[in-house]
Every structure is written in structure tokens, then in C-alpha cells.
Amino acid sequence: MEFRRIGILNIGEMGYHWARLLAARGAEPLTCVAGRSEATRQRCDEAPVRQVESLERLVEEADLVVSIVVPSAALEVARSVARAAAAVKRQGLPFLEANAISPMTADAARAELEGGGGVYVDGCIIGSARRLETAAVYVSGPEAERLAPLRELGLPIRVLGEGATQASAFKVVYAGFTKGLAGLLTELLTGAHKMGLLEQILERYEESFPGLPGKASGSITSLRLHAARRGEEMAELADTFRHAGLEPVVTPAIERLLKAVAAAESGHGPKHRDELGSLPETVEGFVEHGLLAAHDEGGDEGKDR
Numbered sequence: 001m002e003f004r005r006i007g008i009l010n011i012g013e014m015g016y017h018w019a020r021l022l023a024a025r026g027a028e029p030l031t032c033v034a035g036r037s038e039a040t041r042q043r044c045d046e047a048p049v050r051q052v053e054s055l056e057r058l059v060e061e062a063d064l065v066v067s068i069v070v071p072s073a074a075l076e077v078a079r080s081v082a083r084a085a086a087a088v089k090r091q092g093l094p095f096l097e098a099n100a101i102s103p104m105t106a107d108a109a110r111a112e113l114e115g116g117g118g119v120y121v122d123g124c125i126i127g128s129a130r131r132l133e134t135a136a137v138y139v140s141g142p143e144a145e146r147l148a149p150l151r152e153l154g155l156p157i158r159v160l161g162e163g164a165t166q167a168s169a170f171k172v173v174y175a176g177f178t179k180g181l182a183g184l185l186t187e188l189l190t191g192a193h194k195m196g197l198l199e200q201i202l203e204r205y206e207e208s209f210p211g212l213p214g215k216a217s218g219s220i221t222s223l224r225l226h227a228a229r230r231g232e233e234m235a236e237l238a239d240t241f242r243h244a245g246l247e248p249v250v251t252p253a254i255e256r257l258l259k260a261v262a263a264a265e266s267g268h269g270p271k272h273r274d275e276l277g278s279l280p281e282t283v284e285g286f287v288e289h290g291l292l293a294a295h296d297e298g299g300d301e302g303k304d305r
């Protein structure tokens with residue numbers, strides 16, 4: 001087995017399911033929780049993953065390191081892995097950057113990693129963490145084929161092309177569709193609930209677009225857990241378009257909507273998927289927590305004018 005020990009940074013929702021799949025196929029997932037939250041530490045304790053005490057130890061032992069974090073942490077993770085590899089003189093360590101980040105962030109991660117002597121492979125994951133067997137892991141760049149043996153471990157690797165950061169560009173554009181749809185529906189359903197029309201409009205959507213409310217439901221209810229991370233993904237997409245000479249209109253609006261959900265749910269949010277409610281319950285919760293509530297910026301003073 002070419003990739004026996006696989007370092008996973010970190011054990012979030014997706015990392016947890018990678019660890020389970022890899023362990024079930026006979027590989028040994030490793031991680032390092034130094035500096036991580038209680039939620040991640042707890043997930044690590046429940047996952048079939050060996051925890052090592054430092055990143056240096058992890059890069060010494062691993063045959064491959066996979067970065068599966070929030071977009072805002074992707075560069076930091078690549079940099080830390082590069083530093084740890086340089087510190088222990090580990091050359092040629094393959095590194096899969098699997099996050100939803102712009103090609104520019106990916107390129108910065110590549111530069112860090114290669115600067116530390118590692119082998120960068122740009123990648124992304126499309127599909128649900130809980131149904132990893134049906135998901136796809138896209139990879140691109142000159143070293144992409146090196147990850148083909150991961151297929152033996154149940155990871156559906158698809159080589160996208162030669163471009164060093166092509167997989168990242170592909171992912172953020174894809175993410176724009178799923179997060180965009182969830183964001184649009186969140187706004188519409190919040191409004192419908194306010195007007196006492198939630199049930200009726202969901203029925204009408206189902207009639208006009210059979211299966212759509214059911215398909216979109218999971219990506220709306222799970223906003224209670226992941227709205228902040230998805231907002232970051234939309235920021236990466238907007239940057240990608242700007243870099244390509246475009247001025248996006250819808251993407252920044254979706255980013256704002258997702259950040260507003262994260263703010264509204266802060267302190268109310270569940271810790272785990274099992275705690276998520278139905279779509280109507282979720283929308284009701286959004287309204288209760290003040291999502292999209294118009295603010296009376298002027299206060300009493302404003303009313304007098």
C-alpha cells in the first residue's frame with residue numbers, strides 16, 4: 001500500500017469521515033490536535049485516528065498529508081506543514097490541498113509547501129462527508145497522478161487536468177452553485193415564513209421543481225453548523241472572479257447572507273448534525289434568531305425625523 005499512513009488536518013466533519021473510510025480500508029489515519037477546539041478534539045477521540053503530539057511527528061510518519069479545513073486556515077496549514085517538514089528534513093512529502101479556496105490561495109499554499117520540500121497536489125472534495133463513497137476527489141497539476149493509489153482506499157480520485165490550481169478553481173465555482181442555491185432559498189423561505197406562507201411555498205416549489213426542496217433541504221439545515229465556513233468559500237469565489245477580471249454581483253450577496261446566518265446562529269447553533277431539525281424548524285429558528293431582520297438604525301432619534 002503506497003499510502004499507508006495518512007495525516008489528516010484536521011478532524012472536522014469531512015476529516016472524520018475520511019478517517020473512518022481510510023481506517024476501514026486498512027490505512028492508518030494520523031492527526032495532530034494541538035491548538036484545536038474542544039469539538040475537534042472530541043471528534044478525534046471518536047474517530048479511528050491516531051493522534052500524534054506534534055506536526056513534526058506527523059510529517060515524519062505520514063506517507064501523505066491531507067488538508068481539510070476551513071478556507072481561512074488553508075494557507076496556515078500548508079505553511080505549518082512546510083515548516084514542520086523542513087524542521088525534520090522530510091523531503092518529498094505528498095500534500096493534498098483539499099479545501100474550497102481560490103486558485104490564488106492555492107498557489108500561495110503550493111509555494112509554501114514546495115518551499116519546505118513537499119510535493120503539492122491541488123484538490124477538492126465534491127459531495128457529502130457522510131456519503132464519501134459517492135463523493136469525488138478532484139485533483140490537478142503535474143503531480144496529480146501520484147494520488148491515483150488512493151482509489152484502492154475507496155477515495156474516488158478524478159484527475160481534472162494539468163493546471164497547478166485547477167481543482168481549486170473548479171471547486172469554488174461548483175460551491176457557488178450549491179451555496180448560492182441554499183442562500184437564495186434561505187432568504188426566500190425566511191420571507192415566506194414571516195408571511196405565513198412557508199408550507200404553501202414549499203409545496204409549490206416541489207410541484208414546479210420536483211425533488212428540489214428535498215435536495216436543498218440538507219444544505220439549508222446544515223447552515224446552522226457550517227454557514228461561516230460556506231461564507232468564506234463565497235469570499236474565495238468572489239476573489240477568484242475578481243482575479244479573472246470580473247466583478248461578481250451575486251456571489252458577494254450570498255457571502256453576506258451566509259455570514260448573517262452564522263451571526264444569527266452564533267450561540268444557538270447545534271454542535272452536531274444529529275441535532276439539526278427539519279427545514280421548516282430551521283427556517284423558524286432563523287426568524288426567531290433575527291435573520292434578515294431590518295435594523296432601525298436611527299433608533300428613537302430616527303423616528304422623529
Ligand SMILES: NC(=O)c1ccc[n+]([C@@H]2O[C@H](COP(=O)([O-])OP(=O)(O)OC[C@H]3O[C@@H](n4cnc5c(N)ncnc54)[C@H](OP(=O)(O)O)[C@@H]3O)[C@@H](O)[C@H]2O)c1
Binds near residue numbers: 038
Ligand atoms: N462537510 C462536508 O460535507 C463537506 C463536503 C464537501 C467538501 N467539504 C470540504 O471539507 C473542508 C472542511 O469542511 P468541514 O465540513 O469538515 O468543516 P468543519 O467541520 O468546520 O471542520 C473544519 C476543521 O478544520 C479545523 N481547523 C480550523 N482552523 C484550523 C487551523 N488553523 N489549523 C488546523 N485545523 C484547523 C477545525 O478545527 P477547530 O474545531 O479547532 O476550529 C475543524 O477540525 C472544507 O474545505 C470543505 O469545502 C466538506
